Amino acid sequence: MDAMTLLYGKRNSQEEQKKIKKIYLRVPYKLKDEIKLLNSYWDKEKKKWFVYEDNKNIKEIKKLIFDYERKTQKVYLNIPYDIKDEAKENGCLFCRNERKWYITEENDNFNYFMSYAV
Numbered sequence: 001m002d003a004m005t006l007l008y009g010k011r012n013s014q015e016e017q018k019k020i021k022k023i024y025l026r027v028p029y030k031l032k033d034e035i036k037l038l039n040s041y042w043d044k045e046k047k048k049w050f051v052y053e054d055n056k057n058i059k060e061i062k063k064l065i066f067d068y069e070r071k072t073q074k075v076y077l078n079i080p081y082d083i084k085d086e087a088k089e090n091g092c093l094f095c096r097n098e099r100k101w102y103i104t105e106e107n108d109n110f111n112y113f114m115s116y117a118v
Contacts, residue, residue, distance in 0.1 A: 025049045027065060038057040074095070076118045090112075
């Protein structure tokens with residue numbers, strides 16, 4: 001038995017794989033390596049990540065994705081023009097579509113700029 005089979009497990013047959021339902025996931029690119037370790041697979045035809053419904057790591061995978069999306073969600077800010085340079089230097093970004101500044105929870109200065117949250 002090779003290392004890949006030990007790490008990821010092996011399905012008995014292609015027939016067995018077809019019987020087990022696939023659950024497709026929207027996985028951010030930055031999480032792809034972590035998702036692989038939790039027995040998720042890439043569907044080349046659909047170009048989406050999936051897990052088989054009997055995967056014991058489904059809850060952990062969903063939590064991982066949810067936590068990542070929460071941390072990277074944009075929080076829009078009302079930044080006064082006179083401190084725009086300070087905001088930019090401290091990691092705030094400007095969204096051209098919304099015409100507003102925003103920050104994500106990943107930013108070290110997140111709590112400081114929350115006083116400007118819309």
